[in-house]
Amino acid sequence: MTLIMLQLRDLPTSEVLEKFAERYPDADVTAIASFLNLLRVATELSLALDACLSKHDLLQGRWWVLILLMREENVSSTPSILAEKTGVTRATMTGLIDSLEQGGLVVRVFDKADRRSVIIRLTDAGQAKLDVVMPDYYRRLRQCMQGLDATKREELNNILGLIQLGIPALI
Helix, strand or coil: CCCCCCCCCCCCCHHHHHHHHHHCCCCCHHHHHHHHHHHHHHHHHHHHHHHHHHCCCCCHHHHHHHHHHHHCCCCEECHHHHHHHHCCCHHHHHHHHHHHHHCCCEEEEECCCCCCCEEEEECHHHHHHHHHHHHHHHHHHHHHCCCCCHHHHHHHHHHHHHHHHHHHHHC
């Protein structure tokens, strides 16, 4: 499955939403406006993160794999676990690993007893890449979130948790 993110830049006005609500009685104008705004902000955040990472010759998929490997005590994991943790198919993960391996950022380590069994390990070059990317990422993230103090960030996390609980209603 290919995910195509469309960015709705022209959010509907409250008048437009009220017209929809007249036609569709289940339409909750404030819920729709909040949902569309959240979707737009999430898309813009994702695009901005890609722009930040592209300055380091990375995009989110490859970056998340490096992050996940760095989190492991032995900086290693299996492709299937990486796919599960990133929410992509094994085939997609294979492509991500292939490109990271070509860049020397990870290495496949095959089990001598069973060559079908493989572990993906973060290389020194991969760690060095993260050591350059992460300070830049954290600086930009701090700037992005500077409008929210610690209390507002906690409130935001609570609100997002409540929204997440409602996601099954969309499925």
